[in-house]
Amino acid sequence: MSATLLGSALAGLGLSGSLIVAIGAQNAFVLRQGLRREHVGLVATLCFVSDATLIVIGCAGLGQLIQAHPAWVSAVTWIGAAFLTVYGLLHVRSALRPQALQADAPVTPTPRGTVIRTVLALTWLNPHVYLDTVLLLGSIAGRYPGAQRVAFAVGACTASLLWFYGLGYGAVRLAPLFARPGAWRVLDGLIAVVMLTIAASLLLAA
Template sequence: MLSVYFQGVALGVALILPLGPQNAFVLNQGIRQQYHLMTAALCTLSDIILISAGVFGGSALLNQSPLLLNLVTWGGVAFLLWYGWGALRAAISADISLASTQLKQQSRWRIIATLVAVTWLNPHVYLDTFVVLGSLGGQLPPEARRWFALGTASASFLWFFSLALLAAWLSPRLSTVGAQRIINLFVGVVMWFIAFKLALQALTGFY
């Protein structure tokens, strides 16, 4: 069963490495050193729930409901555009240090709400966990399926906590005004790119 476990780890790493809303949010919280470990833990917990749902049968729900997939997609597009605009506005702010201070004053519950939106309104999360992992894991015997799910969940745990801790460690270098402008600009562009890509996929009917 170890081979199945490491297969899950490898696939989990391949799916989670590309920069997306979750990774960008964890990175930013790590740089700010504000609830970054809580953020990593909640991302991991969300992934465990989604991976389990996908591998143990949830993929059929998404595959059989184009309407549900479209609702998730357009909700995600709207959120990514809003999130990207916030990052771009911070990047071009005349006083980025003031903008960063205001961001640091966010409450724990606002951070949790944003994280929930970043994770659960991102259609790629469902495509990765329900369609990709669900279709592969669903073909395995019940015992092997559990090891496969554990492997992909382990990849999420290691990645999110490593990203949060590394960002916090590099925080003194990444908290400068110049670095913050570049990071916010990069995050904003990436969020808008993902949003437009999702919108194009929804309009053409291709996922």
């Protein structure tokens, strides 16, 4: 790879990495599943594939097209805010239910289908994902010609790959800390705050 292509790839890697590390709906769910050691590979893969798909679509030029139709962004914003509000309230309920936080009791596995639907909803109904991957990364990728744009997209996708698998499987190391019910209460409370804050910010922006 030439120095020019490598520079473009590193630019995509750095920008995508800085965006994806921010606390959000996807990351909170990946973290929780990692701590539960439940469907970790499936969740990480779905998040990565979804993210990579949106990055490629944005870098291919869809970002500029969406910017010309603000009504599309507005519609997704309202749908995403509604979903995140419901999801946040569910975590409020979990944080307030001690019987659901007994660390020494068998954890009821979440059905695979439920996990898949939740991941896809948290990704595809979250306007922040579109703003970061399709619009922001897409608009910046548009400044690169030909092969450099491809390298930029590859770098951005690589950041997504490293982050989601690292977060999911890295969370397993925190499992001893979450052997206490109180730790799960705090985590569910923080997730609820994150979800409701994002939903409120979307509604205010809309």
